[in-house]
Amino acid sequence: MPRSHIGARRLLQGVARTLAGALVLGLATLSVTSPARAADAIRVGEINSYTRLPAFTEPYRLGWTLALEEINAAGGVLGRPLEVIDRDDAGKPGEAVTAANELLMREDVDLLMGTFFSHVGLAVSDFARQRQVLFVAAEPLTDALIWSRGNAYTFRLRPSTGMQARMLAEEAAKLDAVRWASVAPNYEYGTSAVATFREALSALRPDVEWVDEQWPPQGKIDAGATAQALAQAEPDALFNATFGPDLAKFVREGTTRGLFEGRAVVSLITGEPEYLAPLGAEAPEGWIVTGYPWDTVDTPENRAFVAAYQARFDDYPRMGSVVGYAAMKSVAAIIEKAGSTDTDAMIAAAKGVMVDTPFGRITYRAADHQSTMGAFVGRTAVRDGRGTMVDFVYRDGAEVLPPEDEARAFRPE
Known part of the structure; x- marks a missing residue:
């Protein structure tokens, strides 16, 4: 739907809501602004898998809450406060699309933000394309989100499976290991992670061979059987992309x-505190991982973020x-x-917008x-x-991304 039509729709909806309120509450209510929304607020529709993966999404909620409070305390954006209306997608693409539609049609949001799982992010991205609304994808990691299924309306924050897999492949290539096996959840994130890691490692080490792969369903791993099958293949090394309770x-x-x-063992995102900390003393030693060592990253940006976060929430x-x-911060x-x-x-x-983050300044590339x-x-x-x-x-994400002219060719539009 063209934005001009959406704008007309929003105007009509606003008139209808005002008239309905007058009929029910009387003429006196016409001058009263709903306490749930500031009259001039910029509305952000946020969607995430809060009940499906709270270990990640609840800290995520606290993170955007801290940023929201900082932004509004500094005067908001364009002199207007930001307001967030959030919804839980339960880790299901259909529920995410339903939530996105409700946020756009009923809550009158100006843009969408969020999602965790790759298949959910792809569904919301396609919705954004169809409805011509901006979508800032926070977490979904699949490369498809910005390349093979990229669109004009979707921008992605986190380094993708491909980016992180390439970082890990460079370290894996230094090992003596030749026989490799992999284990990853059987959905878009897992299949993308394994494919990219295999491609990157094989390019660096043509002598590598892959002797086994295990694809447990996300959230339902039979860990004993999976470990036994991998051991029987007798690999020299393992690539792991499981996370959360499956990882434990x-x-x-x-x-x-x-x-x-x-x-x-080379393991994607295992170094993130939400997955590593619950293992306690059982945490593996010596695995090559991507993650976030929050307490030992000694940069001004991270120190300031950690201090503000701990002061606000009394947690790390x-x-x-x-x-x-x-x-x-990207939305603002x-x-x-x-x-x-x-x-x-x-x-x-x-x-090309630049955003200051706890990891330093980042840029959203124009090409992809x-x-x-x-x-x-x-x-x-x-x-x-x-x-x-x-x-x-x-590792700066720019170091492992293809040049923008090449990346542009990966996209369908």
Whole structure:
């Protein structure tokens, strides 16, 4: 639907709501603004898998809440406060699209933000394309979101599976391992992660061979059977992309069965506190991972973020906290640069917009709408009875992205 039609629809809806309120409450209510919404607020429709994966999404909510409070305390955006209307998609694409439609039609939001799972993000991205509304995708990691299924209305914050897999492949290529096996959840994120890691590692090490792959359903891993099957293949090294409760089960069963003894493990996002911390003293040691060592990243940006987060919530930040905070800051930066909430203006502004985040300044590329946010790459260790990251470096996302002219060719439009 063209934005001009959407604007007309919103005007008619606003008139209808006002007339309905007058009939029910009397003429006196015509001058009263609903306490749920400031009259001139810019409305952000936020969708995420809060009940499906609270370990990540609840810190994510706190992250965007902190950013929202900072933005509004500083005067808002374009002199107007930001307001967030959030919805839970339960990790289901259909529910996410329903929520997006409700936010646009009933709540009159100016743009959409959020999502966690890759298949959910793709569904909301397609909705945004059809309804011509800006979507700032915070977390979904699949490369398809910005390349093979990219569209004019979707911009993505986090470094993708491909970006992080390439970072890990560079470290994996230094190992003596030749025989590799993989384990990943059987949906878009997992299949994309394995495919990209295999391609990147094989390009660096043509002698590598893949001897097994395991595809447990997300959230329903049979960790014992998975570990046993991997062990029977006798690989030299493993690539893992499980996360959350599945990761915990896999680590425990793999440790019990001796799967990790004498084998290198390269593991996507395992160094993120929401997945590593719950393992406690059972956390694996020496795995090569991407993650967020929040307490030992000694940069001014991270120190300021950690201090503000702890002061506000009396808790330490997770990776989700960074993502939520940076996503909301991205929304504010885009609107400020656009000078309005007109969708076409915001899309134009998002191309090349710069945003200050706890990881430093990032840019959203014009060619593929991917931000240059990077990731920390290091090894797991156990310190004081808890899992942590050591020997880490920050890899700028721009270092592992293809040149913009090449990336543009990956997109359908």
